[in-house]
Amino acid sequence: MFLRVATFLSLLPILALIPIAEARPESYAVWAADSAIARGQGNGLSNGVPLDSYDDGEFQWALRLLYERTGNTTYFNWIETGADNIVSPNGTIGGGYNFTAFIQDYLRLGPTWIYLFQETGQANLKTAIDTYRSQLNGQPRTVQGQFWHKLVYFNQGWLDGIYMGEVFYATYTSVFDASNATAWADITMQFELMFENTKQLPGAPNNTGLMYHGYDFSHTAVWASPDRGHSPEVWDRALGWYVMALVDVLELAPPNSGALKATLLRILNVLAPNIRDAADPTSGVWWLVITQPGRALNYFESSGASMYIYALLKAVRLGYVQDADGSIVAAMKKAYNYAVENWVIPNSDGTMSWNNTVSVGSLGSTGDYEYYVSQVVDLNDLKGIAAFVLASLEFEQLP
Numbered sequence: 003m004f005l006r007v008a009t010f011l012s013l014l015p016i017l018a019l020i021p022i023a024e025a026r027p028e029s030y031a032v033w034a035a036d037s038a039i040a041r042g043q044g045n046g047l048s049n050g051v052p053l054d055s056y057d058d059g060e061f062q063w064a065l066r067l068l069y070e071r072t073g074n075t076t077y078f079n080w081i082e083t084g085a086d087n088i089v090s091p092n093g094t095i096g097g098g099y100n101f102t103a104f105i106q107d108y109l110r111l112g113p114t115w116i117y118l119f120q121e122t123g124q125a126n127l128k129t130a131i132d133t134y135r136s137q138l139n140g141q142p143r144t145v146q147g148q149f150w151h152k153l154v155y156f157n158q159g160w161l162d163g164i165y166m167g168e169v170f171y172a173t174y175t176s177v178f179d180a181s182n183a184t185a186w187a188d189i190t191m192q193f194e195l196m197f198e199n200t201k202q203l204p205g206a207p208n209n210t211g212l213m214y215h216g217y218d219f220s221h222t223a224v225w226a227s228p229d230r231g232h233s234p235e236v237w238d239r240a241l242g243w244y245v246m247a248l249v250d251v252l253e254l255a256p257p258n259s260g261a262l263k264a265t266l267l268r269i270l271n272v273l274a275p276n277i278r279d280a281a282d283p284t285s286g287v288w289w290l291v292i293t294q295p296g297r298a299l300n301y302f303e304s305s306g307a308s309m310y311i312y313a314l315l316k317a318v319r320l321g322y323v324q325d326a327d328g329s330i331v332a333a334m335k336k337a338y339n340y341a342v343e344n345w346v347i348p349n350s351d352g353t354m355s356w357n358n359t360v361s362v363g364s365l366g367s368t369g370d371y372e373y374y375v376s377q378v379v380d381l382n383d384l385k386g387i388a389a390f391v392l393a394s395l396e397f398e399q400l401p
């Protein structure tokens with residue numbers, strides 16, 4: 003009897019561990035973030051080598067919100083490690099950063115560094131932040147004033163650039179330069195010009211009232227339309243970057259930011275119902291190429307969907323969009339349920355994987371339908387996982 007009890011007791015710690023090892027966190031936001039961290043994603047390194055990557059910037063934003071939600075310092079430390087892998091002790095920026103290439107994508111780590119600087123006061127971060135800010139002062143522009151996406155993309159504005167460059171620009175201005183009316187007007191103009199030059203107009207083929215991927219003000223790119231030089235398709239992730247930028251900048255805009263809030267609210271209130279209406283009626287999610295629903299090789303893409311869920315639920319929660327009949331929230335819930343059922347893959351080690359995120363979409367080549375649908379679809383692409391963490395953070399605080 004005594005022996006049997008002792009044996010039983012000695013097994014208790016093991017028995018107690020089994021359910022813990024197998025149980026997944028109740029929160030999908032936690033589960034997705036912990037799984038990416040367990041895989042070593044988003045810490046400033048790519049195959050062990052430092053890389054200035056906007057994927058990390060997006061994930062770090064999600065981890066910051068998750069840290070604020072849970073108080074789990076693992077998330078804060080992961081963000082800090084990510085910054086330490088890019089910013090040297092004297093404040094120079096590594097990870098392949100090239101100031102004179104004027105690439106907006108690089109700047110997406112900026113909001114993370116500003117946050118860490120506010121929390122820790124580390125001087126090297128401020129040096130790096132100011133380097134990013136001075137890149138914007140030299141960033142080439144169209145004659146209308148839109149930043150080029152990169153120096154090599156002559157006169158081109160891409161929706162992606164608004165999330166990469168302008169969220170940093172707005173964060174910087176709100177923290178260090180809040181009375182700079184010129185900067186606020188400039189940020190407002192970046193959003194506005196992008197919208198006016200890329201929104202689908204009535205009469206456009208397969209009009210959804212959404213925004214094409216980008217435009218070339220010089221009309222020299224092979225894909226530039228005769229009218230505004232816009233690219234031919236609405237690519238789901240480009241629009242996702244843009245709407246996330248709308249809600250994130252609205253949230254930080256101070257009262258003295260001129261026309262910024264009114265402008266962003268106006269644009270958001272055009273896009274939000276159009277995004278709701280562009281969802282596939284059966285699944286509730288969106289085609290990779292939104293302008294070509296159901297066409298052969300098109301598919302439901304998981305990063306864009308997650309970005310819309312995050313942005314639109316946040317827009318309703320903060321009162322930026324009135325959802326009087328509840329149809330926007332209902333559409334985002336339907337999309338979220340599809341995501342959880344179809345794109346979340348439980349692994350035997352207790353982590354989850356994330357499916358169906360397209361690896362890339364660029365206007366550096368033909369910009370046509372065939373281009374978009376032929377890009378690699380990845381498992382565990384951080385751009386998609388980060389967006390799913392953000393979508394889950396919003397979904398999990400629905401009333």
Ligand SMILES: *[C@@H]1O[C@H](CO)[C@@H](O)[C@H](O)[C@H]1NC(C)=O
Nearest residue numbers: 035036039040074075076077
């Ligand atoms: C914090 O997150 C880590 C994984 O990212 C997890 O292993 C740990 O259990 C969490 N801690 C708490 C107190 O929840």
Ligand SMILES: *[C@@H]1O[C@H](CO)[C@@H](O)[C@H](O)[C@H]1NC(C)=O
Nearest residue numbers: 089090091092093094095096
């Ligand atoms: C700053 O640190 C980097 C990396 O450690 C080094 O390459 C660079 O020479 C240093 N710059 C100055 C001005 O000390």
Ligand SMILES: *[C@@H]1O[C@H](CO)[C@@H](O)[C@H](O)[C@H]1NC(C)=O
Nearest residue numbers: 099100101102103104153154
């Ligand atoms: C940085 O970008 C500029 C402009 O595109 C280019 O000429 C230069 O070679 C790049 N430097 C490095 C180290 O790649």
Ligand SMILES: *[C@@H]1O[C@H](CO)[C@@H](O)[C@H](O)[C@H]1NC(C)=O
Nearest residue numbers: 139179182183184185186188
């Ligand atoms: C204010 O913003 C403008 C536009 O970005 C910039 O050129 C200028 O240097 C800024 N002023 C100060 C004092 O930072």
Ligand SMILES: *[C@@H]1O[C@H](CO)[C@@H](O)[C@H](O)[C@H]1NC(C)=O
Nearest residue numbers: 207208293294295296297298
């Ligand atoms: C409109 O959508 C249909 C259905 O996806 C597609 O076959 C067609 O190519 C699209 N037309 C244009 C001009 O994009």
Ligand SMILES: *[C@@H]1O[C@H](CO)[C@@H](O)[C@H](O)[C@H]1NC(C)=O
Nearest residue numbers: 347355356357358379380381
């Ligand atoms: C990911 O999705 C693709 C296409 O839907 C599917 O073929 C593949 O099996 C999925 N991957 C996993 C690991 O389930």
